Amino acid sequence: MLECVGFGQPTYIPSSEIPYRDKKPRIIFSSETKKTVRQMECVQRQLGMMGCFSVGREGRAGGLALLWQHKVDVSILSYSPRHIDAILKGVDMETFRFTGFYGNPEMRLCRHSWDLLRRIAGSVQGPWIVGGDFNEILEAHEYFGRHFRPMSQMRAFREALEECGLTTIRFQGIFPEVATHHLNYMVSDHLPLLLYLRPSTWSRKHKRFLFEELWTTVEGCQDVISHAWESEMGTIVEKLKACQGSLRRWNKDHVGRIPTKLRSLQRKLDDTQRRSFSPVAEFQHREICKEMDVLLEREEMLWRQRSRVSWMKYGDKNTRFFHEHAKMRGRRNLIQTIVDDQGVWHTSTESIGSAFCDYFQGLFASNGLQEAGAATEVVKPLLTPSQNLRLNQVFSREEIETSLGKMFPTKSPGVDGMLALFYHKYWGVVGNDVVGFCLNVLNGGASVKEINHTLLTLIPKVENPVKVTEFRPISFVYGDLQDDF
Structure with a gap:
């Protein structure tokens, strides 16, 4: 698919010299053609x-x-001077909705463009691509020019995209194997965009367990943890797994999906407001509002935890901010196409993982140490005997509890999904076992094989990375391991 601007430029280009002709696009959308239908x-x-x-x-x-x-x-569904909406189906591609869009270039009329986009979104079922020229930007850094771009304009554009369930192509969304390329063009002042639509091979993996902060506000959570922890007679790892299973089941039965519950309560609230006034209706209205307040607070906690924002406090009614921040993190963290160090593109989940593993295993492989003795001979001891004696003292319960108390409650969950908050809140239940395990490792030299796992995070070195060489791996220390070290 090719998206471009302008077939009506004064300079004529023979078809054989059109830069994208060798790409053989099956679909072309152009805005600002400056041509009649004929x-x-x-x-x-x-x-x-x-x-x-x-x-x-x-x-x-x-x-x-x-x-x-x-x-x-x-199949053309609708059209106007600002859009062409159609259903597209190819021999080797899934059926999807495509809307060619041209946003109003006048700032004062932009809202009409976003209203049009919202109306189209209301009738969309299934995959949807919107392409063209929106005549707007998402962030200030995307624009270079003399004229100031009001933040309100960009915010209105972002809100419209969010309400329509749209995301920028670099995040790929429901088209997980879309690849987009900017082509050169000799006449137009807009670069054509070439989109490769390939059948999806990406599938969502099983969602790993994550201890939810909001659970601590729900009655019965401590009872579930106490029963699971005390019923399991195995190692600390087995006790944690027992807690995971019990919390999953309890969450499904007693907490449920908060957005679904909120929508249900909103319908009930609307129903009570439509009734004629009566003491019964007023009482029901108050009870529903109380229940909604509780759920809204939990929803704020849920999105705050996912946003990783630690510089704002609860009660500020910033659920929308947390929600956008969490979605932005999810989009930024998604890697669904990568180029390995040999220049080969990878698009499936398995091949992307293999490309990273092969690159970093080769990068960190050792060819053997030579002349290591000579290097260590020049290193002089800096610790005094008294300092060394202090460092070799046995660890105590107080040190472990002090270390745990300094850990941020909701950051760096481990492979098991448990937060430091879990240990803070339920230390009376799990504390003795955790301390015993840590002291056995630190003082007794017990094996850490059961918990010696880590989560590697790839940190981009550049904006919008596409190569394995443009990522830097780091590992987070978490949970029990933080206590040990």
Whole structure:
């Protein structure tokens, strides 16, 4: 699929010299064609496309066109001077909705463009791609020019995309194997975008367990943990697994999905407000509002935990901010296409993982140490005997509890998904076993094999990385391991 701006430039380019002709796009959308419908039919023949649907220019400006090859079935749903909405289906691609869009270039009229986008979104079922020229930016750093771009304009654009369930192509969304390339163009001041749509091979893996902070506010959580912990007679790892299973089941039965519950309560609230006033209706209204307040507070806790924002306090009613921050993190963390150190593209989950493993295993492999003795001979001891004696003292319960108390409650969950908050809140239940395990490791030299696992995080070295060499791996210390070290 190709998205470009302008077929109506004064300079004529022969079809054989069109820079993207060798790409053989099956679908082309163009905005600002500056051509009539009849003129676009000539362009269609020049490009060798089988079909064309166009919206003629208005005066000397405007104009939209959607062109396609013979292997693509196109059903036009609606159109206007600002959009062409269609269902596209190809021989080797899934059916999806495509909306070619041209946002109003006048700032004062941008809201009409976003309202149009919202109306289209209301009728969308299934995969949806929106392409074209929105005449707007998401962030200030995307724009270079003399004229100031109001933050309110960008915010309105972001809100419209969020309400429509859309995300920028670099985050890929429901099209997990979309690859986008900027092509060169000799005439237009806009670079064409070439989108490769390939069948998806990405699938969501089983969601790992994560201890939810909001659970600590729900009655019965401590009883569940106490029963699971005391019923399991095995190691600390087995006790933690027992807690995971019990908490999962308890969450499903007693906590449930907060957004679903909120929607249900909102419907009940609307129903009570439509009734004629009565003491019973007023009482029901108050009870529903109380229940909604509790759920809204829990929802704020849920999204705050996922946003990893630690510089704001609860009660500020910033659920929307936490929600956007968490979604931004999820988008930024998603890697669904990568180029290995040999220049080969990888798009499946398995091949992406293998590309990273192969690269870093080769990078950190040892070729053997030579002349190590000579290097250590020049290192002089800096510790005094008294300092060394102090460092070799046995560890105590107080040191472990002090270390745990300094850990941030909701940061760096371990492989088991347990937060420091879990140990803070339920230390009376788990404390003796945790301290015993840590002291056995620190003072007795017991094995840490059961918990010696870590989560590696890939930190981008550049913005929008595409190569394995553009990531830096780091490992987080968490939970029991933080106590040990």
